[in-house]
Amino acid sequence: MVKYKEKLEEQKVFIDGEWTTASKGDTYSIINPSTGKTFVKCQKCDAEDAKKAIDAARDAFDNGPWPEMSIEEKTKIFYKVSAMIEEDTWEICQLDASCNGVPVSHHNSTVMNMSPNFEYACEQAKELAKPDTTEKEYAMGMETMVVREPDGVVTIITPWNVPFWQMALKLPSALISGNTVVFKPASQAPLSGLEVAKMFEKAGLPKGALNVITGPGPVVGAEMAKSDKVDHIAFTGETVTGKEIVRNAAGNLKKVTLELGGKSPNIIFDDLSTDEAAEMATLGVALANGEECFAGTRVLVQETIYEEVCKKTAEIYGSLKVGNAISAETTVGPLVTEEQMNKVLGYIESGKEEGATLLCGGNRLQEGELKDGFFVAPTVFSDVSNDMKIAREEIFGPVISMIPFSTEEEAIEIANDTIYGLAGGVMTNDREKGIRVARKIKAGNIFLNEWHVLACDMPFGGYKQSGWGRMVGNKGVEEFMQIKSIYPDWEGIGSSIMKNLLLSGGDTE
Numbered sequence: 001m002v003k004y005k006e007k008l009e010e011q012k013v014f015i016d017g018e019w020t021t022a023s024k025g026d027t028y029s030i031i032n033p034s035t036g037k038t039f040v041k042c043q044k045c046d047a048e049d050a051k052k053a054i055d056a057a058r059d060a061f062d063n064g065p066w067p068e069m070s071i072e073e074k075t076k077i078f079y080k081v082s083a084m085i086e087e088d089t090w091e092i093c094q095l096d097a098s099c100n101g102v103p104v105s106h107h108n109s110t111v112m113n114m115s116p117n118f119e120y121a122c123e124q125a126k127e128l129a130k131p132d133t134t135e136k137e138y139a140m141g142m143e144t145m146v147v148r149e150p151d152g153v154v155t156i157i158t159p160w161n162v163p164f165w166q167m168a169l170k171l172p173s174a175l176i177s178g179n180t181v182v183f184k185p186a187s188q189a190p191l192s193g194l195e196v197a198k199m200f201e202k203a204g205l206p207k208g209a210l211n212v213i214t215g216p217g218p219v220v221g222a223e224m225a226k227s228d229k230v231d232h233i234a235f236t237g238e239t240v241t242g243k244e245i246v247r248n249a250a251g252n253l254k255k256v257t258l259e260l261g262g263k264s265p266n267i268i269f270d271d272l273s274t275d276e277a278a279e280m281a282t283l284g285v286a287l288a289n290g291e292e293c294f295a296g297t298r299v300l301v302q303e304t305i306y307e308e309v310c311k312k313t314a315e316i317y318g319s320l321k322v323g324n325a326i327s328a329e330t331t332v333g334p335l336v337t338e339e340q341m342n343k344v345l346g347y348i349e350s351g352k353e354e355g356a357t358l359l360c361g362g363n364r365l366q367e368g369e370l371k372d373g374f375f376v377a378p379t380v381f382s383d384v385s386n387d388m389k390i391a392r393e394e395i396f397g398p399v400i401s402m403i404p405f406s407t408e409e410e411a412i413e414i415a416n417d418t419i420y421g422l423a424g425g426v427m428t429n430d431r432e433k434g435i436r437v438a439r440k441i442k443a444g445n446i447f448l449n450e451w452h453v454l455a456c457d458m459p460f461g462g463y464k465q466s467g468w469g470r471m472v473g474n475k476g477v478e479e480f481m482q483i484k485s486i487y488p489d490w491e492g493i494g495s496s497i498m499k500n501l502l503l504s505g506g507d508t509e
Contacts, residue, residue: 008040016056017207033101033334036372045215050223053211057180060208080203099189101334114168117456121172150178152231155224160186169471257469262422265415266296278312294423310382318360341374344397421463
């Protein structure tokens with residue numbers, strides 16, 4: 001395991017069981033967003049490198065041992081990897097924090113939350129390895145079978161915001177199913193993905209079963225989506241990019257799994273105290289600097305407590321500790337890149353221009369140790385209407401937009417008035433109301449009186465333009481498998497019926 005340092009040695013990529021460099025020898029630099037300084041150099045792979053990795057995965061699936069190994073043999077490898085992750089959790093978190101600026105403590109919660117999925121995926125795969133049978137009365141007296149088989153070659157592309165968590169949503173399920181994988185972590189935060197590849201190598205994974213490459217998405221990712229040698233692509237990222245993935249994948253009609261953007265509503269009813277309400281409003285955005293696909297960035301507060309909750313939310317969110325992401329004391333770190341920081345500052349300006357009231361933050365922080373980093377102060381807007389840009393578009397930064405509502409029906413209408421449907425929240429002490437409203441929000445994940453607590457046995461995915469398919473949970477492994485129906489007729493029942501029907505010349509008496 002690579003221990004934390006302020007600067008790391010040049011990283012390599014993992015293709016066909018070998019650690020190697022990009023074919024043209026090109027590299028790129030990752031800037032630590034807390035310091036504004038180069039942290040590490042990684043391989044800048046191109047389309048030819050992507051093709052090599054895909055070819056390796058194709059050969060490993062068609063001719064290698066991994067797809068034919070028993071689930072017990074595969075499970076032994078996965079349990080070894082799970083143990084390594086547990087042992088090196090803090091080091092993994094430090095690497096990701098240095099790449100993307102999300103506080104190390106936040107990474108720690110996501111790694112601990114998802115590391116069990118390596119073992120959980122094994123248990124799900126064991127269950128899915130058992131054929132389903134249908135009683136004879138439903139198929140002309142035959143006892144039919146439904147079996148599940150791996151898709152083939154799977155390509156996975158993940159974003160930079162929570163790198164380990166995003167990898168753990170997909171890779172364990174894809175690999176344990178018997179698929180071979182080409183994995184491209186986000187260019188800005190590839191280190192935890194490369195470390196997991198080292199763990200699988202050490203655990204004895206056959207060569208070619210897992211390949212990890214780094215490089216620009218428009219080049220490498222496009223090839224992973226286009227290739228006719230790929231059977232399934234799983235992508236997490238912006239909705240615009242997801243649509244491009246779909247277009248590129250159409251060539252051979254490969255399976256596509258997407259987890260895309262969000263603009264999640266957090267509905268807060270007035271049966272909560274204003275202190276509780278403000279805490280829940282902050283909680284929905286507090287993790288990962290607000291750079292999270294399912295962050296509760298649209299906070300809908302019942303008008304009877306709206307003004308006071310807005311005030312207290314600004315007090316809480318504005319007082320969070322901003323600092324270097326590698327510090328355990330930091331609650332809000334820098335944004336991932338200078339470009340992302342400027343994008344978020346642009347959204348803040350648009351909020352002001354459209355008439356929202358800035359209650360706290362709204363500016364870049366450059367005092368003391370923050371001077372060279374990409375820090376934006378935690379920001380809260382009140383007097384937001386749902387037609388404003390800051391309420392419609394995914395900001396991906398520490399910005400809360402607070403929207404008033406009067407009735408339950410109005411809250412649901414506002415909540416669903418979005419192209420997205422990844423998550424939503426309902427904060428109330430009324431259990432019946434909480435479940436009722438949760439059922440009416442058009443989103444794949446609903447939080448009741450909490451936010452961010454996810455479990456590896458619960459499916460994760462979105463409605464509408466937030467994506468296709470589900471990761472983890474009891475559907476996660478099956479997402480990476482094909483379903484095959486088998487009609488055995490050992491007793492000649494079905495064939496006898498069909499012979500009478502088709503060969504009797506129409507005489508069925």
